[in-house]
Amino acid sequence: MKCRTLLCVDDDPGIRELYEVVLGSYGYEVIVAASGGPALKLFHLQEIDVVLLDYEMPGMNGAQLAAELKRRQPGLPIIMISGHHPVLGKAQQFVNAAVAKGEPIEKLVDQIEILLEARTQEVSLPLA
Helix, strand or coil, rough: CCCEEEECCCCCCHHHHHHHHHHHCCCCCCEECHHHHHHHHHHHHHCCCCEECCCCCCCCCHHHHHHHHHCCCCCCCCEECCCHHHHHHHHHHHEEEEEEEECHHHHHHHHHHHHHHHCCCCCCCCCC
16 A cells, blocks of 8 residues: 655644654655645645645635645545634535644544545545
8 A cells, every 4th residue: 555645734833843753653654834835836746645734824724725725636635623613613615624733643643544545435525
């Protein structure tokens, strides 16, 4: 089975480092970006299996980035990670899953695996 590539987008360098270390320890190849513009560039340079993104970022917010990524690749699984619960409540409009910051990493990994499995089976991914 090939190593799955995650694109993790967050303006907080500590969160990006956490993604690289922790999600990397689960066997994922982790690419990080600090905002939407660099994320879109990375998206075109490499095959991405799942995108994890924060909502509040400079320039393009998470909803705008998700919409642009879905426009470019409609079946792309996207997970919103946010510390703002009202955002998570609205996330189903533009992403496939939402996880609150501070949740155990296993919950995030479970969501990643659920979306990867659905994509492997070519099931239409529901929005959150």
